[in-house]
Amino acid sequence: MYCNCKRFYAIALSATTLAYVAAVVAQEPTTPWQRDASPGLTALASAAEEGRYAFVFFWKENDEPTQQMRGVFQSAMKDLASSADAVSVSVIDPQEAATVKVFGVDRAPLPLVAAVAPNGAVTKAWPLKFTAQQLSEGIVSRGTAECLKAMQEKKLTLLCVRNAGTAYNPAASTAVAGFRADERFADATTVVEIDPTDSSEQNFLASLKVNPKTANAVTILLSPAGQPIAQFAGAITTNQLVDKVTSAQAGCCPGGQCGPGGCCPGGKCGPTK
Amino acid sequence: MLRMKNVSKNYMLRKQPVAGLADASIDIPKGDFVSLVGPSGSGKSTLLLMLRGMLSPTSGQVTLDGHSLYERSTNGRAKLRQQYIGFVFQTFNLVPYLTALENVQVPLFLAGVATASQRERAEALLQRVGLGDRMDHKPSELSVGQQQRVALARMLANDPAVILADEPTGNLDPETANQVIQFFEEFNAEGRTIVMVTHDPRAAERAKRMVRLVEGRLVGETVSPKKLNVA
Amino acid sequence: MNLRTLVWRELFERKSQMLTITVGILLGITTVIAIRNITHYSEKAVARELDSLGANVLILPKSVSLQDYYAADMHEEVIPEEYVMRLTMSDLQGVDNLSPKLCVPVELEGRNYSLTGILPKSEFQAKAAWAGAGIFSRPIGCGALELGDEPVEEDKKTLVRKRVIKDLAANEILIGADIAAVQRLQEGSQVSLLGESFSVVAVLPETGTVDDSRIFAHLHTVQRLTGKGEVVNCIEVVGCCKEIATGLVAGVNKLLPDAKVVTVKQVVDTQISVNRMMERLSQIFVAIIIVVGGAGIANYMFANVSERRREIGTLMALGAESSLIQRIFLAKALLLGLVGGIGGFVIGTLLAVTLGPKLAGVTVLPMPMLSVWAIAISVGIALLASYIPARRAAMLDPVATFREI
Numbered sequence: 001m002y003c004n005c006k007r008f009y010a011i012a013l014s015a016t017t018l019a020y021v022a023a024v025v026a027q028e029p030t031t032p033w034q035r036d037a038s039p040g041l042t043a044l045a046s047a048a049e050e051g052r053y054a055f056v057f058f059w060k061e062n063d064e065p066t067q068q069m070r071g072v073f074q075s076a077m078k079d080l081a082s083s084a085d086a087v088s089v090s091v092i093d094p095q096e097a098a099t100v101k102v103f104g105v106d107r108a109p110l111p112l113v114a115a116v117a118p119n120g121a122v123t124k125a126w127p128l129k130f131t132a133q134q135l136s137e138g139i140v141s142r143g144t145a146e147c148l149k150a151m152q153e154k155k156l157t158l159l160c161v162r163n164a165g166t167a168y169n170p171a172a173s174t175a176v177a178g179f180r181a182d183e184r185f186a187d188a189t190t191v192v193e194i195d196p197t198d199s200s201e202q203n204f205l206a207s208l209k210v211n212p213k214t215a216n217a218v219t220i221l222l223s224p225a226g227q228p229i230a231q232f233a234g235a236i237t238t239n240q241l242v243d244k245v246t247s248a249q250a251g252c253c254p255g256g257q258c259g260p261g262g263c264c265p266g267g268k269c270g271p272t273k
Numbered sequence: 274m275l276r277m278k279n280v281s282k283n284y285m286l287r288k289q290p291v292a293g294l295a296d297a298s299i300d301i302p303k304g305d306f307v308s309l310v311g312p313s314g315s316g317k318s319t320l321l322l323m324l325r326g327m328l329s330p331t332s333g334q335v336t337l338d339g340h341s342l343y344e345r346s347t348n349g350r351a352k353l354r355q356q357y358i359g360f361v362f363q364t365f366n367l368v369p370y371l372t373a374l375e376n377v378q379v380p381l382f383l384a385g386v387a388t389a390s391q392r393e394r395a396e397a398l399l400q401r402v403g404l405g406d407r408m409d410h411k412p413s414e415l416s417v418g419q420q421q422r423v424a425l426a427r428m429l430a431n432d433p434a435v436i437l438a439d440e441p442t443g444n445l446d447p448e449t450a451n452q453v454i455q456f457f458e459e460f461n462a463e464g465r466t467i468v469m470v471t472h473d474p475r476a477a478e479r480a481k482r483m484v485r486l487v488e489g490r491l492v493g494e495t496v497s498p499k500k501l502n503v504a
Numbered sequence: 505m506n507l508r509t510l511v512w513r514e515l516f517e518r519k520s521q522m523l524t525i526t527v528g529i530l531l532g533i534t535t536v537i538a539i540r541n542i543t544h545y546s547e548k549a550v551a552r553e554l555d556s557l558g559a560n561v562l563i564l565p566k567s568v569s570l571q572d573y574y575a576a577d578m579h580e581e582v583i584p585e586e587y588v589m590r591l592t593m594s595d596l597q598g599v600d601n602l603s604p605k606l607c608v609p610v611e612l613e614g615r616n617y618s619l620t621g622i623l624p625k626s627e628f629q630a631k632a633a634w635a636g637a638g639i640f641s642r643p644i645g646c647g648a649l650e651l652g653d654e655p656v657e658e659d660k661k662t663l664v665r666k667r668v669i670k671d672l673a674a675n676e677i678l679i680g681a682d683i684a685a686v687q688r689l690q691e692g693s694q695v696s697l698l699g700e701s702f703s704v705v706a707v708l709p710e711t712g713t714v715d716d717s718r719i720f721a722h723l724h725t726v727q728r729l730t731g732k733g734e735v736v737n738c739i740e741v742v743g744c745c746k747e748i749a750t751g752l753v754a755g756v757n758k759l760l761p762d763a764k765v766v767t768v769k770q771v772v773d774t775q776i777s778v779n780r781m782m783e784r785l786s787q788i789f790v791a792i793i794i795v796v797g798g799a800g801i802a803n804y805m806f807a808n809v810s811e812r813r814r815e816i817g818t819l820m821a822l823g824a825e826s827s828l829i830q831r832i833f834l835a836k837a838l839l840l841g842l843v844g845g846i847g848g849f850v851i852g853t854l855l856a857v858t859l860g861p862k863l864a865g866v867t868v869l870p871m872p873m874l875s876v877w878a879i880a881i882s883v884g885i886a887l888l889a890s891y892i893p894a895r896r897a898a899m900l901d902p903v904a905t906f907r908e909i
Contacts, residue, residue, distance in 0.1 A: 107586055108586055109584075124634060125631070366814065369815070371513055375505055383819070383822055388506060
């Protein structure tokens with residue numbers, strides 16, 4: 001499951017989606033990292049620039065579990081060498097303070113491996129124990145990485161699944177544009193485009209329960225917590241999107257609250273906000 | 274006033290044979306003062322109980338002012354007792370937790386007299402027996418003689434036509450006994466009929482007549498010489 | 505002279521007997537009233553807490569036994585703080601929110617409070633996405649959408665209910681309603697705790713729980729000031745109902761084998777079962793009162809009747825009907841029952857009101873309805889137990905009463 005980003009862009013560039021591709025590209029800076037802040041960040045920046053993944057091995061004491069996991073990490077990285085760089089960061093190394101701060105791993109269970117996509121998204125992390133097989137799952141499709149990045153920025157994601165062959169593309173575009181124009185959501189929304197026929201995205205689409213052979217454009221609202229709030233196939237309007245988001249905001253159980261008696265104990269909902 | 278006709282009684286109390294009566298007949302007219310004498314176990318107390326309506330005869334009839342006592346219910350007899358009979362006990366039987374005044378009030382309360390009149394009458398009666406200054410004393414704070422006088426006042430509460438007394442002087446010294454008998458004479462003079470069981474010959478002699486009982490039989494009657502003189 | 509004087513005077517004639525039997529009834533009723541009263545308010549408190557519970561799963565050190573959800577973090581045992589990240593980075597489904605806590609006692613103006621370190625959501629939320637692509641297949645319907653655009657103050661006030669806040673600076677504290685009232689603090693006040701100065705950023709709304717006496721500060725600040733290291737006493741988890749039902753707890757247990765994972769339902773069930781036990785205890789007490797108290801009264805009454813044979817005989821000789829004799833004894837029983845019932849209610853209520861907060865941790869108020877119940881039980885027992893002795897008195901043969909003496 002390698003990221004064929006460049007090729008994807010070529011396919012995705014269709015007249016109807018041009019405006020949004022611009023947005024997507026704008027969201028993927030050449031490097032999300034502050035290059036010179038620390039050795040770790042420098043390595044991450046280099047990897048990102050080359051469109052490669054970086055697997056960061058965080059550790060503290062060179063004890064037996066750490067050594068053992070380092071062995072697993074190193075052998076796994078050999079297999080992934082074509083698409084990923086290995087980076088090792090000691091969380092107590094003063095030089096790496098900036099790296100530790102960026103990832104917030106000073107109190108993490110160590111050793112810890114984080115897979116970082118070229119766009120800066122942590123696509124998966126493995127604390128304490130992992131296998132080489134598990135590490136390979138850290139490399140995900142471009143669409144997945146985009147969505148994870150949005151989540152890590154606590155943003156709402158509008159995922160547009162379409163290509164030149166899908167119907168209702170203009171309607172979906174208009175609705176998405178309208179949603180982004182709404183000042184309530186403008187700053188908190190990211191738009192991600194996916195081609196349903198892209199072979200690298202098939203697993204991602206399956207997890208979202210989207211038929212890759214869809215005839216109509218599919219628009220999915222993903223919450224900052226990663227939950228699909230709504231999925232629309234075909235024609236949609238801005239209002240439909242806004243309605244879904246506002247009703248999710250005023251959900252019955254704010255904060256997912258559910259007591260021993262079930263969701264909203266006593267059948268009463270507390271003040272939503 | 275009081276009449277017994279061929280009364281017999283044989284009974285056991287707590288598995289002990291009690292002195293009964295055998296074919297006893299006696300007629301006590303209104304205003305009479307009879308003393309009932311005889312050895313222990315001769316049936317004196319049995320006779321007295323029967324006159325009070327508290328012990329039914331095996332056979333024969335007891336009448337009080339023409340009412341046949343034992344043809345009535347227990348409660349009916351209690352009513353009759355209340356109306357006609359005053360009783361004096363050898364042991365006084367005052368209620369220990371009530372004052373002299375309250376003890377006298379008890380029969381008035383039982384007869385349904387209003388509280389205010391109860392008090393008034395009880396006070397008058399205690400004055401009469403010379404205990405005007407002892408009204409609020411409990412029995413334990415009174416001398417034996419005083420206690421018997423409270424009992425006399427209580428006995429008079431419902432203005433009884435008949436007074437029945439069981440050894441009223443039995444627990445008293447001669448002087449107080451004399452005092453009690455004097456009261457009896459007074460009551461008799463008021464027209465009350467008195468039947469008194471006694472062991473004390475001096476007390477017995479002061480009755481109008483003296484009836485002797487032996488083994489449940491009325492064996493003789495002496496008319497008091499003193500009373501004869503008076504009559 | 506009337507029935508009342510007759511009964512009243514007799515009662516005081518035998519003071520010690522009367523006192524013994526009255527105290528007997530009184531103590532029984534007192535106990536039952538106190539238990540019932542406390543149980544009632546304790547149940548109400550559980551119901552109220554059920555309504556306002558924020559978290560539903562608690563992660564605790566293995567050795568901690570748990571009685572009270574709100575005091576879950578009031579113990580000395582600790583678990584490593586890294587458990588928080590193990591949870592956020594796991595692919596467990598249904599963890600909506602987390603709140604690690606470290607609780608230490610602090611003194612403020614001569615009073616003791618609980619300083620509770622909490623970790624704002626901003627410090628671990630992003631890690632949730634580190635769980636990888638698997639999170640996109642999580643179910644819909646747990647937790648409301650948050651866009652991070654709510655006003656900050658409002659967010660902080662919801663701490664007690666939602667158990668989590670978004671941001672908290674190292675020198676900021678939130679204080680419970682009780683502390684604010686007692687210490688006259690408000691938003692913007694400066695407070696010195698453990699040698700450092702903090703500013704109050706919010707006064708939390710009153711909850712009626714121990715949360716009202718808490719000071720909330722940043723977890724890492726509390727760790728630093730107390731030197732406890734990177735540990736917490738407890739992690740509160742807001743889980744999604746469906747997932748709790750389908751094995752979230754087992755999942756957390758597997759992930760954190762060295763911790764104890766309990767659902768708040770278990771905690772509440774414990775409380776409810778304690779209440780049930782108290783309820784049953786009070787029923788047993790009622791039964792004991794009925795049997796022992798009743799037997800005591802009956803025994804006392806029988807003794808009383810036999811002691812007063814002569815007096816009864818006298819009254820009968822003076823013309824008292826048997827029904828009056830019976831009434832004298834029943835009136836006495838009624839009086840004892842009333843005193844026991846009313847006294848038991850008053851003392852029991854006083855006990856419940858004063859001891860309730862200490863024993864059950866709830867505010868207990870008097871329950872007037874219980875007085876009816878207390879008097880009914882007490883008088884009922886007294887009358888029932890006295891009925892046969894009273895009848896026996898009424899049936900006494902006055903002749904026999906005198907013969908014996």
